Structure formats: structure tokens, C-alpha cells
Amino acid sequence: MFQKILIANRGEIALRIICACKELGVRTVAVYSEADRDALHVRFADEAVCIGPPRSADSYLNVASIISAAEITDADAIHPGYGFLSENANFAEVCETCKITFIGPRPDVMQLMGDKNKARETMASLGLPVLPGSGVVESEAEAVQAARKIGYPVMVKAAAGGGGRGMRAVESAAELSQALEAARNEAKAAFGSPEVYLEKLIPSPRHIEFQVLADQHGKVVHLGERECTIQRRHQKLVEESPSTQIDAPLRQRMGHLVVDAMQKVGYTNAGTVEFLMDED
Known part of the structure; x- marks a missing residue:
């Protein structure tokens, strides 16, 4: 049983993890950005550490800051919740290197399954039904070609995350450029990666x-x-x-x-x- 768990998340999910840990008698460490200083998860945790400014890229997605917080507070494990770094294989690997247990799948499996594009390819090879789609599109021209092959309507989706972030529905070719840019920007802000792919919209x-x-x-x-x-x-x-x-x-x-x-x-x-x- 872990003695102390750092929760690398915020809001409701952090509160749910804190409550579960309290039931098990496990101490908790909350991390927070400067904007979340007075948030409930900060008040309810046994300890709290500020990990950076309000932007997620500089706080909840900052691997070095989160690892430092875990080491400073002597946490045994890190629970990523969902979103942010929960599907980041590099983060899980850093935890492993630093002898901190990552509560989640192994880094190699995350590398495979955390990337939605790779996950699609793997699941298709194992016999699961998968919607028609593309690989990661590197340019607008590549996206136009992929969308034409798949057939409209299509969905632009972030490769590195989920939770409804980095997704845009595209009904026609005229909408693709704007949707592609918006999805990339949102994916970059939410997951630290602008990579997107296309999938048939049902x-x-x-x-x-x-x-x-x-x-x-x-x-x-x-x-x-x-x-x-x-x-x-x-x-x-x-x-x-x-x-x-x-x-x-x-x-x-x-x-x-x-x-x-x-x-x-x-x-x-x-x-x-x-x-x-x-x-x-």
C-alpha cells in the first residue's frame, strides 16, 4: 500500500482521488497552478505544492515541476487522473526512472495506446472494428487528400489526448482549413502536442x-x-x-x-x- 500519493490533476477528478485515498488511509499531495491556489482539491489534500503559472503548459503539463513536487513531498506514487499527462508515455517513463510509481499502464503500452493514431492501427490489427481514418496529417494538403479519400463528413481529432479536446467536425472541404488549425491549437494547449488525424464522422x-x-x-x-x-x-x-x-x-x-x-x-x-x- 502506498503511504503518500501525489495527484497530478485538478478539479473534480483530483477531489475524487483524494476522497478514495482518505478512505484507504493514504496521504495525498495536491499540485496547483497560481490560478488554482484556492481550489477545493488544494484545501482538501494533506499537502499542496504550487507547480507554476496559470497556463496548463507551464503547470499541469510541466513534467519537471510535477516530478520535483513528488520528490520534495516524498510521494510514493503519482496518480495522473485523466487528461493532462494521463496518456503521456514520456511522463510515465520519467516516473519509472525516478523510482516513483505511475498509477496507470506501463510506458511501453501507453506509447502504443496513448497515441490515438497508433491505437487505431493496433486495434484494427487485433480484429476490433475501427472507423475509416488517416494517419497523423502533417499539412493542410495532406489533410485535404485524406478527407477526400475518407469522404465527408470527417472529424479532426487530437492524436495525443481525448476528453473532447482537439476535436472539430468538418462537413465540407471549405471548413477543413479552419477546423484543422483550431484542433491543432487546442491539442497543443491541452496535451502539449499539435498532432491530429482524420476519422470518418458518424x-x-x-x-x-x-x-x-x-x-x-x-x-x-x-x-x-x-x-x-x-x-x-x-x-x-x-x-x-x-x-x-x-x-x-x-x-x-x-x-x-x-x-x-x-x-x-x-x-x-x-x-x-x-x-x-x-x-x-
Whole structure:
């Protein structure tokens, strides 16, 4: 059991982790930017360390500052929450080098799965259904060509993160340039990387997720599916389980595919495999 955990996040997710740690008798360290000095997670944690100015790039995405905070407070582990550095393989690797436990998947698995473009390629090779899409687009000309091949409408998506950030829907070629620039800028600010790729946009899809838990001995289980279709700005508002649109045979088939894929990539810890379900 860890004695002290640093939470490399803020807001509700940091509060939820603090509450869980208190139930387990584990001390917590909050980190905060100058703008979040009076935030609830700072007040509720056992200790708190300022890690930089208000901009996320200079605070919550600043690996050196977070590692320094962990070392100064003698934290055993770092919990990244979600967003920010939670899918950053370099951060997990730095934690490992500094003998601080990263609460999440191994760096090599994160390198594979944290990059949405690589994750798409890997999941497709393991038999999971994947929407038509592109690799990382390096230029507007490349994006135009990829969108033409996929067929409009398309979605521009950040390769290095999720949580609804760095995403723009594009209905026609005339909208692509502006959407590409906006998605890149948002991805850079949120995840520290401007890389984006294109994916076929499914109008009014159902969002179905399978929650998985995996230990370090190769055992993987899924906890069934959740319906997460009710969203605002690509962020889930309501989760319902089980989904009313998934019957028992489909649930069994998709669950088996998910567990098999996670075993083959060597995934550990908690994770979510997300699917879009069209009207057909």
C-alpha cells in the first residue's frame, strides 16, 4: 500500500482521488497552478505544492515541476487522473526512472495506446472494428487528400489526448482549413502536442464503452458496457449500464474482442475501450 500519493490533476477528478485515498488511509499531495491556489482539491489534500503559472503548459503539463513536487513531498506514487499527462508515455517513463510509481499502464503500452493514431492501427490489427481514418496529417494538403479519400463528413481529432479536446467536425472541404488549425491549437494547449488525424464522422452515433481491469499477471476482465450517448461538447453527461441497444450475443462478442485485444497488447490497470454505434 502506498503511504503518500501525489495527484497530478485538478478539479473534480483530483477531489475524487483524494476522497478514495482518505478512505484507504493514504496521504495525498495536491499540485496547483497560481490560478488554482484556492481550489477545493488544494484545501482538501494533506499537502499542496504550487507547480507554476496559470497556463496548463507551464503547470499541469510541466513534467519537471510535477516530478520535483513528488520528490520534495516524498510521494510514493503519482496518480495522473485523466487528461493532462494521463496518456503521456514520456511522463510515465520519467516516473519509472525516478523510482516513483505511475498509477496507470506501463510506458511501453501507453506509447502504443496513448497515441490515438497508433491505437487505431493496433486495434484494427487485433480484429476490433475501427472507423475509416488517416494517419497523423502533417499539412493542410495532406489533410485535404485524406478527407477526400475518407469522404465527408470527417472529424479532426487530437492524436495525443481525448476528453473532447482537439476535436472539430468538418462537413465540407471549405471548413477543413479552419477546423484543422483550431484542433491543432487546442491539442497543443491541452496535451502539449499539435498532432491530429482524420476519422470518418458518424452522424448521431451511440457511444458505447467497455470498462476493463487488467492486472500484471495477464488477467483481464471487462465490466460490461456503458451507454454514453448523451453528451455536451464531446463530454459525457449521463452513463447508463447496460445499454438498451446491445443484446446479449453482441455484448458477449464485443466483450471477448476487447479482453483478447487488451491481453495481446499487455495492458495493465483500468481502461476504457470506446465504440461508436451507427443507426444500422
